[in-house]
Amino acid sequence: MTERPSDEARDARFVEMLAERRVVAIVRGRDADAALRTVITLFEEGIGLVEVSLVTAGALDVIRQARAALGDSAALGAGTILTTDDAVAAEEAGASYLVTPAVTKAVSYGRLPVLAGAFTPTEVVAALNAGATAIKLFPAFHGGEQYLRALRDPFPHVPFVPVGGVSADAATAYLRAGAVAVGVGSPLVGDAADGGSLAALKDRIRAFKDLP
Secondary structure, three states: OOOOEEEEEEEHHHHHHHHHOOOOEEEEEOHHHHHHHHHHHHHHHOOOEEEEEEOOOHHHHHHHHHHHHHHHOOOOEEEEOOOOHHHHHHHOOOEEEEEEOOOOOHHOOOOOOOOOEEOOOOHHHHHHHHOOOEEEOOOHHHHHHHHHHHHHHHOOOEEEEEOOOOOOHHHHHHHOOOOOOOOEOOOHOOOHOOOOOOOHHHHHHHHOOOOO
């Protein structure tokens, strides 16, 4: 039987994946079938980290089916995790990491890496103390890359992932300001998870894959 990695090794590997892959695609949609197609297309086209928000229609089934299609190695996460029950359900469906919008009880779940939502320095400290693996700076557009630079002064070793209004241009600015990765929803996914064009999605993917 393969030995389960330690929490420290698991979390370190997740941060390494963030740094290597640089973009976390955030899928939210009203059509479960379209959301599943979107998740698979994102991975097939080279986006190496995908989060399915639990606000998506049939989100847990989307995660379950995507995991079956993509295999165990895909970095497939679950987002909008508010409670421990959400965390348990997401893990059982096949999520390999969790994303919260704020410092919720789920940050302390402990069984999976957690990208925890925080904005102020106080929230960053609370998230880290609760066990966050990395910090989802949300909503990032309120402060932009200058705010990220300011936060990194007291927290130089914290892996920050700005989320909220992140265009391709903004993603470049955040990465240059020291973000380990960026989380991108509608500027990348668009309406694909509602049944929109997968061809248009592929065009947007290329823009984010070509980040300097």
